Amino acid sequence: MDARSELHHYNPYRTFSRSEWANLRQDTPMTLDAAEIAALKSMHDRLDLTEVEEIYLPMSRLLSIHVASMQQLYYAQRRFLGVVERKMPYIIGVAGSVAVGKSTTARVLQALLARWSPRPKVDLVTTDGFLYPNAILERAGILQKKGFPESYDLPALLGFLSDIKSGRRKVKAPIYSHLTYDIVPNKFTVVDRPDILIVEGVNVLQTGRLPRDGQAVPVVSDFFDFSVYIDADEPVLRDWYIRRFLALRDTAFHDPRSYFHRYAPLSDEEATATAIAIWERTNLANLEDNILPTRPRATLILKKGADHVVDSVALRRL
Numbered sequence: 488m489d490a491r492s493e494l495h496h497y498n499p500y501r502t503f504s505r506s507e508w509a510n511l512r513q514d515t516p517m518t519l520d521a522a523e524i525a526a527l528k529s530m531h532d533r534l535d536l537t538e539v540e541e542i543y544l545p546m547s548r549l550l551s552i553h554v555a556s557m558q559q560l561y562y563a564q565r566r567f568l569g570v571v572e573r574k575m576p577y578i579i580g581v582a583g584s585v586a587v588g589k590s591t592t593a594r595v596l597q598a599l600l601a602r603w604s605p606r607p608k609v610d611l612v613t614t615d616g617f618l619y620p621n622a623i624l625e626r627a628g629i630l631q632k633k634g635f636p637e638s639y640d641l642p643a644l645l646g647f648l649s650d651i652k653s654g655r656r657k658v659k660a661p662i663y664s665h666l667t668y669d670i671v672p673n674k675f676t677v678v679d680r681p682d683i684l685i686v687e688g689v690n691v692l693q694t695g696r697l698p699r700d701g702q703a704v705p706v707v708s709d710f711f712d713f714s715v716y717i718d719a720d721e722p723v724l725r726d727w728y729i730r731r732f733l734a735l736r737d738t739a740f741h742d743p744r745s746y747f748h749r750y751a752p753l754s755d756e757e758a759t760a761t762a763i764a765i766w767e768r769t770n771l772a773n774l775e776d777n778i779l780p781t782r783p784r785a786t787l788i789l790k791k792g793a794d795h796v797v798d799s800v801a802l803r804r805l
Contacts, residue, residue: 499783499803499804500788500801500802500803500804501801501802501803501804502799502800502801502802503799503800503801503802504798504799505541505542505796505797505798505799505800508541508542508545508799508800509540509541509542509545511545511548511549512540512541512544512545512548513548515544515545515547515548517536517539517540517544518598518599518602519539519598519599519602521535521536523598524536524539524595527591527594527595527598528591528594529588529590529591530731530734530738531586531727531730531731531734531795532588532591532795533794533795533796534591534595534795538796538797539595539599541797542789542797542800543592543595543596543599544599545800546596546599546715546787547596547599547600547603549787549802550579550596550600550713551603553577553712553713554577554683554712557577557712558577561575572654573653573654573655573680574654574680574682575652575654576651576652576654576680576681576682576683576684577682577683577684577712577713578648578651578652578683578684578685578686578710578711578712578713579596579683579684579685579686579711579712579713579714579715580685580686580687580688580691580692580707580708580711580713580714580715581593581596581685581686581687581688581691581714581715581717582687582688582689582690582691582692582714582715582716582717582778582781582785583689583716583717583718583778584689584717584719584724584770584773584774584778584779585634585689585724585728585770585773585774586724586727586728586731586770587717587718587719587724587727587791588717588791588795589687589688589689589717590613590687592687592715592717592789593611593613593685593687594611596685596715597609597610597611597685600683607681607682607683608680608681608682608683609681609682609683609684609685610678610681610683610684610685611684611685611687612660612676612678612684612685612686612687613663613686613687613688614639614644614686614687614688614689614690614691614707615663615665615688616660616661616662616663616670616676617639617640617641617643617644617647617660617661618633618634618638618639618640618663618670619638619639619640619670620669620670621668621669621670624638631768631769632769632773633769634689634690634769634770634773635690635772635773635776635777636690636693636777639690641707643661644707645705645706645707647659647660648686648707648710649705649710651678651681651684651710652710654680655680656679656680657677657678657679658677658678658679659675659676659677659678660675660676660677660678661674661675661676662674662675662676665739666739666742666744666745666746667744667745667746668745668746668747669746686707686710686711689773689777689778690707690773690777690778690781691707691708691711691714692707692708692714692716692781692782692784692785693706693707693708693777693781694706694708694781694784708784713786713787714784714785714786714787715785715786715787715788715789716781716782716784716785716787716788716789717788717789717791718782718788718789718790718791719790719791719792721771721774723791723792723793724770724774725763725766725771726793727795728762728766728770729759729762729763729766732750732758732759732761732762732765733755733758733759733762735747736750736751736753736758785803786802786803787800787801787802787803788800788801
């Protein structure tokens with residue numbers, strides 16, 4: 488077999504069935520109760536004690552190994568260089584399509600990791616806060632492409648992550664409102680030297696064009712120590728998005744402050760047609776062009792079935 492054939496058959500991931508992955512939990516303790524788990528999930532996600540035990544506790548055990556190893560390497564390199572640097576946080580990226588359950592996964596990880604001994608400080612930010620305000624997107628003619636790479640203030644996001652990784656104190660992240668569908672003026676989340684930071688967003692694993700002059704061009708994932716991609720087939724994602732849209736039509740859209748308040752009176756048929764149109768125009772295009780191509784860059788891939796339950800887990804080989 489020649490080198491090209493070997494490369495064609497090489498798989499950078501080791502894939503586990505659900506039962507195989509669940510066995511890797513070993514003696515990792517369950518630190519969340521049923522009420523806490525229920526409070527962590529988004530409205531359309533399925534999350535229960537079994538899912539946490541079989542999927543997220545093995546992840547917690549794996550991450551504890553990675554974090555401890557990275558800390559040892561960091562301190563060894565610091566001794567080698569003979570320098571004294573500020574505390575360097577461990578950064579975890581969580582990526583995947585709209586409606587796949589990124590927010591739930593990020594919150595569960597935050598809750599589990601924060602209960603490690605001796606109680607590390609674990610913060611969570613979403614890249615939604617680094618979207619350009621609607622007024623800027625409208626002037627650029629890309630409001631309907633919100634969530635695409637060009638809709639983010641990338642220099643601000645990179646500056647934020649650089650400050651975090653440098654150990655700076657009280658770094659501010661803008662706040663995004665899903666109710667008004669816009670950045671909240673003069674409101675910020677303050678991140679103050681966490682031990683672990685989770686960064687959640689659809690395009691956090693995006694790469695940039697390679698520079699012709701060989702100069703460094705940073706991307707968001709350069710700052711990650713570990714990354715998770717949540718995966719599901721496109722028809723499943725489409726169905727989840729439609730269901731979420733219908734649920735919001737009956738709840739949040741009734742708030743007069745909601746950007747989508749105009750959709751509240753729609754019938755089931757009208758709301759479904761509207762959701763399909765939005766999915767195909769924006770979210771499907773973003774998935775196919777920008778999000779799905781980044782899946783092979785993740786450290787860990789969680790593959791979900793139509794019932795929102797993780798069917799398999801793929802871990803990148805070292």
